[in-house]
Amino acid sequence: MLVSRLAALGLAATLSVAMPVAGMGATCGNTAAGFEAWKADFARTAQRAGVRQAGLNALAQSRYATGTIAADRNQKSFKYSLEKFMQVRGATTIVAQGKKHKARNAEFFAALEKKYGVPAGLLIAIHGMETAFGNYMGNSQVVSSIVTLTYDCRRSEFFEPHAIGALKLVDQGAISTATRGAKHGELGHTQFLPGNALEYGQDWNRDGRVDFYDMGDALASTAYFLRKKGWKPGRGYQPGERNYRVLKQWNAATVYQQSLAIMGRQIDGN
Incomplete structure (x- = not known):
């Protein structure tokens, strides 16, 4: 999703020394050193938050995700101009394919x-x-990605509820230690952070479980998320219109919000 990708850009740069993590007795870190000791302490935090044995086992099995840390330090595309951002993200292709996608699933x-x-149009965008x-x-x-980001000093407090969410999703059988997602732990068709997946997940196909790797469940969950964040049916979502500000709840980057508004309108033919 990526409220996560931009939610904390502009905060303090990566810290060079370890420091206590708010709400935990453990110590965060900027390298793999200390990760295993931190996990043992975080397990107590997770247990107090209601994580059960399956989730605790997943935490114990998690590994320090060096690729995630590298990606977190290199988020450049959100600094592009709107034109450049849309070009890099393939907006023209998204709109063309999106129109076909809408027609096939009307x-x-x-x-x-x-x-x-x-x-x-917006959901498809x-x-x-x-x-x-x-x-x-x-x-x-x-699990490894989101746990690593919680251990990392840069945005520990932001990612902690999502780490707890991921472990609870393991408890529920919604994901496992093998589940793959994006570098920041986002999962499924629309890249929900685990804490948001836990809170806003919708079982659209009514099979008894929320599966973010099922298009129906994922897009229904996305729509529900936006609705709970203040979306008003029938109101516009272009800049200056009522629902435009809700797009910030999905992703904090202005250039991302602008792109969604443009592509959504074009897909719907408005």
Whole structure:
């Protein structure tokens, strides 16, 4: 999702020394040294938060994700101009494919809008932007990635509830230690952070479980997230309109919000 990708850009740069993590007795760190000791302490925090044995086992099995840390230190695309950002993200292709996607799944998107009030174009733009319509949902282990980011000193407090969320999703059987997602632990078709997945997940196909790797569940969860964050059915989402500010809840980068508004409008033909 990436409220996560930009949520804390502009905060203090990576700290050069270890420091206590708020709410924990453990010590954060900027290298793999200390990770195992930190996990042992964090297990107590997780247990107090209601994580059960399966989740605790997943925490114990997690590994320091060097690729995640490298990605976290190198988020350049959000600094591009709007034109450059849309070019890099393939906006023209997303819109063209998005229109076909909408036509093929017209009843599904109509049902989503009827229930949650979010138009097809915006949901499709998010789907295209996040994972190229499910064609690439990431190749990083979700639990290890999110646990590593919680241990890392740069944004420990931001990621802690998502680490707890990931471990609870393991408890529920929604994900496992093998589940793959994006570098920051985002999972599924629209790249939900685990804490948000736990809170806003919707079982659209009514099979008894929320599966973010199922398009129906993922897009319904995305629509529900936006609705709970203040989306008003029937109101516009272009700059200056009522729902535009809700896009910030999905991703904090202005250039991302602008791109979604443009692509969503174009996909819907407005």
